[in-house]
Amino acid sequence: MDFEIRKDRRPQGLRRSDPEREEHLRLVDLGIGNTEACRIIGINRRTGKR
Known part of the structure; x- marks a missing residue:
């Protein structure tokens, strides 16, 4: 898996x-x-819905 969870998980x-x-x-x-x-x-749940 080449996806990495970013270290800074604050809103982007x-x-x-x-x-x-x-x-x-x-x-x-x-x-x-x-x-x-x-x-x-x-990420925020609402962001995932978009």
Whole structure:
């Protein structure tokens, strides 16, 4: 797995992170729910819904 959870897990503001987006989609495709996928990656649940 070439995705790494970033050390600084504070909100990223308007910056978009393509690796995080791809990892979120991969986790959801594996059957993990949005809330749990967001928790694993370190993003807000609402961000994952977008």
